[in-house]
Amino acid sequence: MPTSDDHTPRRPDDSDPFDGLVLDEDFVKGATSQEGSARSRRLAAEWQDRAPVDPGGRTWSPADPVSAKASRWLDRHGRLALTVLCCCGIVLSAVAYFVSARRLPAPAPHSHPFPLPPNRD
Structure with missing residues (x-):
């Protein structure tokens, strides 16, 4: 079959192999590869020669051991940090509840926190 680089003219008796070919929608949908x-x-x-670079200037690779290591660290320690924060929140809520439940009654008006000495005139 002649290509665009082939500059030899075709003879009039050569038949075109694509004369009866119809490129319709069924033909396109029937393709086995895309x-x-x-x-x-x-x-x-x-990217075969050099890895992609993001706008921040960092190179990225899916097989980068540093990013995989950081991801594993976050998986392990992130759950631990979340657990510790939740426990601290529960403890602080319990302390606040019990402190507010044991609140002493308000002192009587004009009372002193300690007794005054008797008046000796």
Whole structure:
């Protein structure tokens, strides 16, 4: 089959192999494979030589052991921190409840916190 790079002219008696081909919707939907978008192919070709860089300037890799290690650390210690915070909240709520329940009655008006000495005239 001639290609666009092939500059030899076709003879009039050569038949075109695509003469009866109809590219309708059924033909397109019947495809067994799909080509990636131009952008995804360009990025894949770019990233073969160097890893992608985010706007902050950090490189990223899904197999990066540092990010996996940080994720594991957060999984373990994040649950622990959440548990400790919840327990502290429960304890503080209980203390506040019991302090408010044992509140002493208000002192009588004009009373002194300690007895006054008797008047000796």
